[in-house]
Amino acid sequence: MTFRSLKLIDPLLRALDELGYDEPTPVQRQAIPAVLAGRDLMAAAQTGTGKTAGFALPLLNRLTLEGAVEPLGVRCLVLAPTRELAEQVYGSFRKYGAHVPLRFGVAYGGVPIEPQVNKLRKGLDVLVATPGRLLDLQRQGALTFAQLQTLVLDEADRMLDLGFAADLDAVFAALPAERQTLLFSATFPEAIRALAGKLLRDPVSVQASPANAAAKTVRQLVITTDKKSKPDLFLHLLRERGWSQVLVFAKTRKGVDQLVGLLQEEGIRADAIHGDKPQPARLKALARFKEQDVQVLVATDVAARGLDIAGLPLVVNHDLPTVAEDYVHRIGRTGRAGATGEAISLVAADEVELLRAIEVLIKQVLPREEVPGFEADHRVPSTGTPSKPAQAATRKPAGKPRTGGPAPMNSAAGKPAAPGAKTPAAPRPAGGFGQAPREAAKPARRIPQGTVVVAAGRGAKSAAKAAAKAVARPAKKR
Numbered sequence: 001m002t003f004r005s006l007k008l009i010d011p012l013l014r015a016l017d018e019l020g021y022d023e024p025t026p027v028q029r030q031a032i033p034a035v036l037a038g039r040d041l042m043a044a045a046q047t048g049t050g051k052t053a054g055f056a057l058p059l060l061n062r063l064t065l066e067g068a069v070e071p072l073g074v075r076c077l078v079l080a081p082t083r084e085l086a087e088q089v090y091g092s093f094r095k096y097g098a099h100v101p102l103r104f105g106v107a108y109g110g111v112p113i114e115p116q117v118n119k120l121r122k123g124l125d126v127l128v129a130t131p132g133r134l135l136d137l138q139r140q141g142a143l144t145f146a147q148l149q150t151l152v153l154d155e156a157d158r159m160l161d162l163g164f165a166a167d168l169d170a171v172f173a174a175l176p177a178e179r180q181t182l183l184f185s186a187t188f189p190e191a192i193r194a195l196a197g198k199l200l201r202d203p204v205s206v207q208a209s210p211a212n213a214a215a216k217t218v219r220q221l222v223i224t225t226d227k228k229s230k231p232d233l234f235l236h237l238l239r240e241r242g243w244s245q246v247l248v249f250a251k252t253r254k255g256v257d258q259l260v261g262l263l264q265e266e267g268i269r270a271d272a273i274h275g276d277k278p279q280p281a282r283l284k285a286l287a288r289f290k291e292q293d294v295q296v297l298v299a300t301d302v303a304a305r306g307l308d309i310a311g312l313p314l315v316v317n318h319d320l321p322t323v324a325e326d327y328v329h330r331i332g333r334t335g336r337a338g339a340t341g342e343a344i345s346l347v348a349a350d351e352v353e354l355l356r357a358i359e360v361l362i363k364q365v366l367p368r369e370e371v372p373g374f375e376a377d378h379r380v381p382s383t384g385t386p387s388k389p390a391q392a393a394t395r396k397p398a399g400k401p402r403t404g405g406p407a408p409m410n411s412a413a414g415k416p417a418a419p420g421a422k423t424p425a426a427p428r429p430a431g432g433f434g435q436a437p438r439e440a441a442k443p444a445r446r447i448p449q450g451t452v453v454v455a456a457g458r459g460a461k462s463a464a465k466a467a468a469k470a471v472a473r474p475a476k477k478r
């Protein structure tokens with residue numbers, strides 16, 4: 001199938017041609033005809049599936065052919081949970097709409113509102129916004145929704161997670177009832193189903209790939225270690241494995257800053273992206289990372305939502321996320337649009353329940369490794385098989401759809417893997433890794449000259465650890 005056969009207008013086909021998109025992805029094949037026909041849509045599509053073009057292309061098509069915007073007007077509103085995703089989606093509209101005569105804008109908090117107000121004066125065909133700032137603009141009379149024809153909710157699950165439910169209700173109340181509504185969500189917990197039941201009229205259901213499934217092109221690995229060893233282990237791996245561009249996730253803003261501080265002390269080009277950073281600094285960090293001016297970008301989950309970094313080879317979870325679905329989003333930053341990628345999680349004993357919850361969600365037991373010198377003193381217990389449902393942090397599995405509501409979208413989290421389903425080998429017994437991991441084949445290279453290594457007997461492990469750490473973090477001045 002080609003984009004031309006989807007009946008998109010020539011200026012859009014030209015932009016796609018320039019971008020080198022040869023054929024529509026599965027979500028685009030399903031969504032484009034439905035949106036062009038003016039239908040409501042309920043789409044289970046994770047990032048990396050091409051979902052943005054799935055709604056942007058047909059909307060650009062319709063907006064170009066159907067009328068023009070008036071001052072203060074907004075014809076298509078896209079709501080996104082975070083500034084980064086809003087920027088991302090706005091960038092996509094500009095990219096795909098490079099040859100159509102439409103006006104695009106983006107609005108989010110944390111930056112001055114005036115430029116956004118000014119941009120709205122002539123009206124916008126497409127406004128991408130976070131809910132809070134949108135309401136501020138509306139209350140100031142900076143825009144009107146009288147011309148609104150389409151509402152898109154992007155990453156709707158995340159908007160609810162971030163506490164936007166009341167803001168969303170206020171936005172819905174301000175919009176014309178006669179409109180097209182498209183809802184995109186990676187997961188479909190009950191609250192999303194309820195929202196869909198309320199907002200969507202006879203929606204077309206689109207499912208790009210099984211929800212909660214990690215992209216098959218991402219090679220996943222767990223490296224067990226102690227909590228306190230994680231920063232040094234990361235540094236060691238960065239050097240040892242020659243990682244050139246790596247996106248790292250840490251649990252807290254403080255954790256992000258600490259890791260960035262450590263890396264910078266070691267002369268590594270690292271930057272942070274989290275909610276405490278002003279928006280311009282976040283965008284700059286992202287731009288520098290994309291240009292590979294920065295080698296390591298360390299982020300929290302919220303800030304990283306929606307990041308699209310072409311060809312990103314590696315994501316490292318310095319800490320596991322407390323909500324299992326976030327694992328899928330995190331590792332979805334790599335392996336996008338069919339490219340291969342790697343996702344490595346550093347896991348300490350106190351994270352075993354989080355690991356179990358992730359494995360239940362993705363229906364895989366992740367392969368484990370240990371790195372010599374960084375083995376866990378506090379063993380990370382085996383998570384067993386994924387058929388054992390965990391009580392930990394997965395969100396509630398989706399319930400039955402409401403009568404008359406949209407069809408179920410979600411492969412239920414927490415169900416055992418289907419019989420015959422391909423699962424990787426069970427984890428090796430915790431702490432007892434029979435096989436030497438990759439590094440073990442070349443230990444000599446890592447031991448600095450003059451270091452005495454106790455090869456066996458009491459103290460062997462801690463001495464080896466100290467030796468490896470000395471290499472991971474050489475003293476700045478010797």
Ligand code: AMP
Nearest residue numbers: 021023024025047048049050051052337
């Ligand atoms: P998304 O899931 O919308 O965030 O898109 C993921 C990535 O896939 C983005 O970098 C897009 O530019 C790219 N992409 C989207 N559609 C296509 C396509 N049909 N062919 C090639 N790349 C695409």
